[in-house]
Amino acid sequence: MVALLRRRLGAIALHTLLIAGGVVMLFPFLWMMLTAFKGQQQMIQDPLGWLPDPWRPENFPDALGMMPFGRAYWNSFYIATVVVVATLLSASMAAYAFARIEFPFSKTLFMVFLLTQMVPSQVTLVPLYVMLSKFGWIDTHWALIVPAIANPFAVFMMRQFIRSVPVELEEAARLDGANRWTIFTRIVLPNVRPGLAALGIIVFLGSWNSFLYPLIFLNSEDNYTVPLLLSQFKGQHGGLNYGLVLAASAVSVIPMLIAFLIGQRRIINSMAASGLGGR
Amino acid sequence: MTSTAAQQFTGRAARAARATRRGRRPGRRRERAWAYLMVAPMTIGLGVFYLWPIAQTFYYSFTSSGPFGGHTWTGTDNYKALADDPTVGQAVVNTLVYTGIQLVGVPLAILLAALLNQQNLRGRSVYRVIFFLPAVTMPVAMAMLWRWMYDGNYGLVNYLLSTVGIQGPHWASDPAYAPYALAAIGIWMSLGYNMVIFLAGLQGIPAEYYEAARMDGAGPVRTFLRITVPLLTPSIFFVTVLTLINSLQMFDLAYMMMSTPNAPAGNGNPALPKVRSIPYLFFQKSFVEHDIGFGAAVAFVLVGFIVLMTFIQFRLQKKWVHYA
Numbered sequence: 160m161v162a163l164l165r166r167r168l169g170a171i172a173l174h175t176l177l178i179a180g181g182v183v184m185l186f187p188f189l190w191m192m193l194t195a196f197k198g199q200q201q202m203i204q205d206p207l208g209w210l211p212d213p214w215r216p217e218n219f220p221d222a223l224g225m226m227p228f229g230r231a232y233w234n235s236f237y238i239a240t241v242v243v244v245a246t247l248l249s250a251s252m253a254a255y256a257f258a259r260i261e262f263p264f265s266k267t268l269f270m271v272f273l274l275t276q277m278v279p280s281q282v283t284l285v286p287l288y289v290m291l292s293k294f295g296w297i298d299t300h301w302a303l304i305v306p307a308i309a310n311p312f313a314v315f316m317m318r319q320f321i322r323s324v325p326v327e328l329e330e331a332a333r334l335d336g337a338n339r340w341t342i343f344t345r346i347v348l349p350n351v352r353p354g355l356a357a358l359g360i361i362v363f364l365g366s367w368n369s370f371l372y373p374l375i376f377l378n379s380e381d382n383y384t385v386p387l388l389l390s391q392f393k394g395q396h397g398g399l400n401y402g403l404v405l406a407a408s409a410v411s412v413i414p415m416l417i418a419f420l421i422g423q424r425r426i427i428n429s430m431a432a433s434g435l436g437g438r
Numbered sequence: 439m440t441s442t443a444a445q446q447f448t449g450r451a452a453r454a455a456r457a458t459r460r461g462r463r464p465g466r467r468r469e470r471a472w473a474y475l476m477v478a479p480m481t482i483g484l485g486v487f488y489l490w491p492i493a494q495t496f497y498y499s500f501t502s503s504g505p506f507g508g509h510t511w512t513g514t515d516n517y518k519a520l521a522d523d524p525t526v527g528q529a530v531v532n533t534l535v536y537t538g539i540q541l542v543g544v545p546l547a548i549l550l551a552a553l554l555n556q557q558n559l560r561g562r563s564v565y566r567v568i569f570f571l572p573a574v575t576m577p578v579a580m581a582m583l584w585r586w587m588y589d590g591n592y593g594l595v596n597y598l599l600s601t602v603g604i605q606g607p608h609w610a611s612d613p614a615y616a617p618y619a620l621a622a623i624g625i626w627m628s629l630g631y632n633m634v635i636f637l638a639g640l641q642g643i644p645a646e647y648y649e650a651a652r653m654d655g656a657g658p659v660r661t662f663l664r665i666t667v668p669l670l671t672p673s674i675f676f677v678t679v680l681t682l683i684n685s686l687q688m689f690d691l692a693y694m695m696m697s698t699p700n701a702p703a704g705n706g707n708p709a710l711p712k713v714r715s716i717p718y719l720f721f722q723k724s725f726v727e728h729d730i731g732f733g734a735a736v737a738f739v740l741v742g743f744i745v746l747m748t749f750i751q752f753r754l755q756k757k758w759v760h761y762a
Contacts, residue, residue, distance in 0.1 A: 173553060173556075173559070174560075174561075176553070177553060177554075177565050180550070180569070181565060181568040181569065183626075184568050184569050184571060184572060184626070184629075184630070185568055185571065187572075187580075187583055187584065187587060187626075188571065190583070190587060190594055191583045194586065202592070207592065207594070207597045249479040249480045249483065250480060252476040252477070252479065252480070253476060253477045253479070253480040253481070255476060256472070256473040256474075256476040256477045257477070260469055260470075260472065260473040260476075261469070261473075262469070262470045262473035262474065263470070265473070268477065268481065271484075271489075272480075272484065275484055275488045275489065275492075277683065277744055277745065277748060278488070278492055278741060278744075279683075279686070279687045279717065279737070279740055279741065279744060280687070281687070281689075281717050281720045281721070281737050281740060282491070282492055282495050282737045282738070282740070282741055283487065283488055283491035283492055283495065284491075284724065284737075285491075285494075285495060285498065285724050285730055285733065285734065286490070286491035286494035286495055286498070287487065287491045289494075290486075290490075290491070305483075305487070306483075306487040308483055309480065309483030309484045309486070309487045309488055311480075311484060311488075314480055338468075338472065339469070339472035339473075339476070340472065340476075343476070364574060367576070368576045368577060368578075370577065370578050370689075370690045370693075371689055371690065371721075375725060385576070386576055386577075386578040386579070387578075389576070389578050389579055389582065390578050390694060390697075401586045401589075401592075404582060404586070405582070405583065405586060408579040408582050408583055411576055411578075411579045412575050412576055412579045412580075415574060415575065415576065416571070416574075416575065419567075419571070419574045420567070423563075423566075423567050423570075424563070426574065427566060427567075427570055427634050430570075430573070430631055430634050430635070431634045431635060431637065431638035432638075
């Protein structure tokens with residue numbers, strides 16, 4: 160009886176703690192949504208009123224109308240998609256060679272891959288800028304797509320996944336005379352689908368949220384990605400009208416949040432897999 | 439069908455045997471060709487977009503750039519200037535403070551993961567989603583949101599403080615508070631990711647260990663310290679290394695919190711000297727002041743720190759990380 164009571168109390172204490180923590184994590188999002196519906200009038204007179212009074216859903220079309228958000232969405236989306244597809248292909252190709260084929264200098268080369276992973280992106284930025292301007296890629300999306308595909312982390316993660324595929328599957332095909340490319344596309348890739356999905360999600364998020372590269376490589380508003388456009392939004396219309404600013408922020412964040420809620424299990428597991436890959 | 443396959447196979451075997459007699463292993467060369475082909479795209483990409491720029495930046499760090507883009511060799515002048523420049527020293531301190539605070543978030547994530555890992559905990563996946571949410575949202579948008587909540591006069595944080603009679607500061611522009619306000623956002627954003635890594639690690643601990651501990655009459659705290667933590671050390675190691683690398687490179691959050699409509703690089707913010715991280719300083723030197731050589735030297739200070747910290751971590755690893 161006492162034991163049961165203690166367990167009950169323990170569970171209540173645990174949930175109280177977790178709910179309190181959860182409120183801290185969620186509250187900023189709630190506050191963002193509430194503020195996004197507030198008018199400028201209320202922000203000045205009663206900035207701390209909890210509920211919008213009156214509700215101003217017009218903030219959303221107003222914010223969207225001020226800058227080319229639709230365009231930025233499309234830019235961010237297609238850039239991230241191209242980066243994901245190209246990264247998955249080139250990284251898993253390299254990862255397969257590192258995991259399964261013996262070739263001279265493979266260990267050294269892989270070591271170089273691992274070490275570049277440690278170098279912060281800032282180090283490459285200035286020469287990269289010079290190089291891309293020689294290519295004529297400044298203020299084009301090529302500048303965000305092509306360099307992003309060179310991703311040593313992706314190779315490392317795919318190698319871990321490929322190594323977990325039983326070699327026997329490949330050996331049967333090799334006896335039948337299949338070449339490495341056939342084995343890679345027909346046997347290995349289908350068997351690492353969960354790994355590809357996990358890496359794809361991570362790469363997509365990375366590209367979608369990326370800020371420093373677009374900030375430096377893009378100039379014209381029509382080419383902006385969502386984070387860059389959002390940062391400029393504050394630049395032009397900052398100051399007190401936080402209702403509009405946060406409506407814009409909400410618009411930038413909500414589709415990703417919905418996608419996350421739909422695919423949460425898979426996304427969280429991908430992130431966990433990225434951690435296991437680091438072992 | 440079978441016979442042709444068999445013929446093909448014997449033909450192949452015969453050719454292979456001939457090749458071996460000539461001192462060449464069968465298919466070896468073809469294997470290598472495939473390997474090189476498959477590694478080529480990524481290797482070329484890394485060479486062109488990583489290694490070559492790194493080498494160039496290293497060279498730039500020993501030069502001073504003229505107004506028309508030429509580079510003049512100045513030896514170690516940039517590094518000497520950097521050592522004498524108090525803003526660099528301050529940026530190093532700021533970066534280390536930020537990183538230190540992020541490391542404090544690691545035990546918090548372990549604790550959270552341990553709480554969530556309990557069997558038959560109701561609503562576990564809901565909690566998991568809630569704590570993970572900030573980790574998938576755009577840092578730029580989150581920085582804007584927090585700026586508003588940190589506002590000195592109208593912000594939510596100060597309003598909540600005022601209900602308990604505390605007059606809060608201007609969190610985003612008071613040099614005494616801004617670094618910690620920023621670090622708090624950092625922890626808020628990374629807690630969920632770290633927690634998920636730890637949850638995965640916890641699920642890898644065999645239940646028998648806990649069974650045995652219970653048999654021996656060990657309480658929850660003892661079990662946590664004696665079984666959970668030691669067996670979780672590989673995950674702790676991974677998260678620590680990742681936290682170090684990410685925190686040392688922190689830029690987006692600081693940039694967004696410091697910048698104002700009139701001063702996009704944050705130059706008008708009185709808290710900037712206390713918030714400016716090494717990457718931030720690099721950005722200012724290279725892209726605002728166009729002092730390429732000095733910026734390159736700053737970038738290599740950052741590389742030095744990351745290499746040093748990672749090296750120390752890997753050395754210490756042998757002392758405290760238990761691989762099962």
